[in-house]
Amino acid sequence: MWMIIGANGYTLDPRANSFAAEVEGQSKSRDFEALVIHHGRVVAIGEAADLRLQFGAKVSRIIDVQGATVIPGLIDSHLHVAALGEQAAELDLSGTSSARELLLRVREFANHVPDDGWILGRGWDDNRFTAKGLPTLKELDEASGTKPMLLRRVCHHAYLANSVAFLRAGLSLDAKDPADGYYGRDEHGKLNGQVFENASRPLLLAVPKKTTSDWKNAVRIGMETALKSGLTGVHTDDVRSLGSFEAVWHTYASLIHESGVRLRVHELVDFSRMDETIGFLKAMPKEVTRDAWISRGAVKLFSDGAMGSRTAWLSEPYSDLPGWLGTPIYERDELFERVRIAHEQGLAAAVHAIGDAAVELTLMAMAAAPSVNQRDRLIHAELIRPDLISRMVDLGDSLAVDVQPRFTVSDFPWLADRVGEHRVKYACAWQKLKNAGVHIAGGSDAPIEPVSPLMGIHAAHTRRGPHSEGEGYGPEERLSALDSVVLFTKGAAFAAGQEDRFGTIAQGREADLTILSKDIVNPSCPDDILESEVLYTIVGGEIAYAFPGGFKEESTG
Template structure:
């Protein structure tokens, strides 16, 4: 039996004035108190000691919504996060073209025209001018809009006369000519002709992401990887092998809807697994994203009155999908950004109630544009609001032009969700946003971008620091059906600790500079700075 004394830490919460040390046995907290008294309890026993050296100790942080596979790929891809103009983005592309053999795909991600001065998206002709020897496929920061050059369109078999798919679209100029933009599931034609990563590439991506998460102080993540990994078998094998190789990181796996039958055929149900790897809800999409105006609103966009966005499937089909998930014994986790999409999925949830045998709550993921009525309906259902506070820093102020003043009362309304009694879990949606949980907390507490000093965007929705920490601890544990096992520093709960270099209660701006000094998972030091 592994017995460890973790001592000399500044503990978070109720233990701040009661203790500085923790006894852990076999991954479970056995006692909390002062170092001297715990050392007396351990007299005559063999145990290891880990000195926290007066660092600040939080319950282990968990990201409730991200994509480990794509975050791992991002770390090795052309990443436009830092680009501040169209010209800078194109220059980054030129440099990648210069070192890429002709004929190979060039993949990039995280471009965001709303961060460019002026606000401009590269055109098809500008991409073609850089290369006609490489297919270029660039993913917007929302992962719902894409940009490609003519060679990529040629390989995808998409021409001027190709009709739009049912759940997507090809962007066109006023004269009807393709403009290089691709929306939602129209992207399938492009991804299906890209080379399939082999097993080692997939495993390396997950490894990179897990190690990066531990470096940032995360002890666990709720992730959806099947669109990249390609099978439930591959997903299980990779995470099993990484654990056997010594990576101590917990994952809660959402099952992308097209893979539900494979999971069901293997006898898997929500909640199955062990302390390192568990099966979660079935992931579905109800709409797209606000940036590309594909999030489904109940009324037209204020800055584009010709569209209200896009439903990924009509209501009857969504109802049928939820009914099938219920029949398989799973909860659902549904991407719904616009109020139109939230109405659709709540209608489906109400029509097909979650049963106790599902084991876990449903999730409404994102919920960025809501209404008072939708919040009331959410509060009556056994669901979690799976929110991403960092979206505030990325989407304001331009999102105000998209939705208009009349929809701001319930815009990124995290405080109202909590006040309504709706359990909320906090995630990053990495690689769309930075994986760093403290950046998410900063956005939740200040409602500003880093460096801004105003009172915040819609400041009534600010959370206090304890509410922000709650999102990434107890909130995430509730979402995974693990509130009795982890999420708080208490005897009998899992020994997961995020050990950091500063006091989060001093000032909100400190959140921007936090560094993890140690990450402890299941009683093991998984990362040490």
């Protein structure tokens, strides 16, 4: 049994006696000063003097956090842990300001790639290029030399490839477009190095497969990065990376239970691996599948692409590309069928939908499917309409919407040009959703956006970039600091159907806590959220991450 004292603590639990009423979305004061942890659970919350009297002789260690803020453990409702770790070994193209700079980075990185290796990179965003335009295929070939190259756009819905990569993938420069994607072409109709959506499949299959050890290392890096960021839990999508749900489960089980990386994992199920997943879990002993650290999530599907690559599916054409609506991944009947099949197997659906047409079709498919004792998830919902909010409300507690606050920082500098002023007011419309009673959860979509939940909370509260000024993009949709924290605590727990275990601090619940140097629930200024250091990440009553130096423990003997 051990104790934390000196806390500026918030339970986020309205049932707590000390919980202050909300005023304009902000809580008035802290809820507790101390708490006691035993066997991984919170056994008491209150004032330090009272808890010392009640538990003093039983407590073996005390940590005085000296006024630091203690909140329920932060949870990321949508990210890709394996890809986050994988990114560490690839060319980082985030922040690239032009095609010229991209080519220079490729040329330099290529010098360190073995002769038989691939040049793999990610993170480029042409919407942020100061000089518009992408490299030509000839320029990509010159920069990469004789090594095959594949570079993911920041959204993961578009790529740049060189001629060697096309050759390795069995694609000629006259290759036809598949039904669920397309290739960029030059004035002669030849491939120009740009690849969109599932047209990337042959290229991705041509990249040498990582070993089990490679993936385990990538997952470990991703998990440790999450813990350092203050996350106690993640809702992740790794099956397409590791190849099977079984491989994902065993990788996490090994890292958590054998290597001691203490992070709670809620794993989505790729639709193509649904039957395999069901068979694997049925064959496993019940005590294994009821693991408190790893849980099976909803079935992952995609209904469209992304705004940045203009593959998000809109109900009216793009304002900056007349006549173009984007790319639906499925025809209406196919998406309906896939959601129905998932529900009939007893699984909820988690559907990526960014454009309003994709959101509409997804909500229709969810409403039409037989009821299931789990919660469907609408992932992103970046552009919506008033009638779509009504559809979400109709689904009630059976739906959670996973939003990514950092999209306001990445997309809004150019989004009005893409969708028009008349539609941009319904982009990332979180306050409208909250006011309507729609359940929303907060995620990063890392590595597409930074994994830091503090950056996500700041973006939800300000709708502007770090340390920038002004009222932000669509200021009427800003959330209070408290509501922004709730996205990554109670909101995320609700999305996974785990609101009875996580998201608040309460007696008897798992001791999942994030301890921060500044008050992000009731900050003196918004940038306090960004400037806060993660001091401790505590998961299941264990210190999973501690800021170097930390706090001294008080002697109990």
